[in-house]
Amino acid sequence: MSVEKWIKDQEGRLAGGDLLAACEGQVLRLTLNRPQRRNALTDAVLLGLRDAFAVASKDNTLRAIVLTGAGDKAFCAGADLTPGDTPFQPDFARLTLPMADLMRAAHGCHVPIVGRINGVCMAGGMGLFGLCDMAIAVEEARFGMPEVKVGIFPMQILNVLRDLIPPRFLNEMCMTGQPIDAATAFSIGLLNKVVPAAQLDAAVERLVQDLLAVSPMAVRRGKYALRAVESMAFPERVAFTETAISAMIQTQDAREGLAAFNEKRPPQWKNR
Structure with missing residues (x-):
């Protein structure tokens, strides 16, 4: 199923309207739509995102996913802690959790995910932020893991943050619950760029256009390889990648790219 058809089948009811999805050409835009709650997460939102990433991964026409929050105050303030549909509501009959299911789907998604960080994260x-392959934030953005302040620990989101945040910063953020600002996040490599709020959309669009300009086949196969080698030892990584590059050279995109380079013309990607 294409992403466009999936969105149409939802009829605007995705997560009860708390998650918006729009397909603009080859770009899927996902927006957390709970600005009155600083885009706090519910089970329905997490599962809606899970489904979106799962469908996106199977749509070979899709070139990029942009993930953001509604409004100008928050990207996502974390789980909704009010009574009701909170991800912290215990259900011992459930064998897997929505956040973990989302992480599995996003980790297996071969489409680049761009985080448009428009405020508090x-x-x-931070778990959603960690799922993004690239991220651009406004200067006012703040990043933190305050779970210890309510008696818990950021167990699940560490799966996607432990390799992104340097250990000393990670320990301090997890154990004190104190946030860092956007400038600090950029300085430790968590962000690709920090911009004034008025320039956020333009900066995100430039990054998206850069993704649309390159070979879709190379990006999909490349992202798959990046994920595949994460847990491999060096000898296995070398063996995997030497096989992967041999197969990639046989794709139509590789042949077109080399031909365009030699003929000094823009490539016409085949996505094959």
Whole structure:
């Protein structure tokens, strides 16, 4: 199923309207739509995102995913802690958790995910942020894991943050619950760029256009390889990648790219 058809089948009811999805050409835009709750997460939102990433991964026409929050105050403030549909509501009959299911789907998604960080990014929001392959934030953004302040620990989101945040910063953020600002996040490599709020959309669009300009086949196969080698030892990584590059050279995109380079013309990607 294409992403466009999946969105149409939802009829605007994705997560009860708390998650918006729009397909603009080859770009899927996902927006957390709970600005009144600083885009806090519910089970329905997490599962909606899970489904979106799962469908996106199977749509070979898709070139990029942009993930953001509604409004101008918060990207995502984490789980909704009010009574009701909170991800912290215990259900011992459930064998897997929505956040973990989302992480599995995003990790297996071969489409680049761009984070448009338009404000506060806390707790579970850091988990969503960690799922992004690239991210651009406004200067006012703040990043934190305040779970210890309510008696818990950011267990699940560490799966996607432990390799992104240097150990000393990670320990301090997890154990004190104190946030860092966008400038600090950029300085430790968590962000690709920090911009004034008025320039956020333009900066994100430039990054998206850069993704649309390159070979879709190379990006999909490349992202798959990046994920595949994560847990491999060096000898296995070398063996995997030497096989992967041999197969990649046989693709139509590789042949077109080499031909365009030699003929000094823009490539016409075949996506094959």
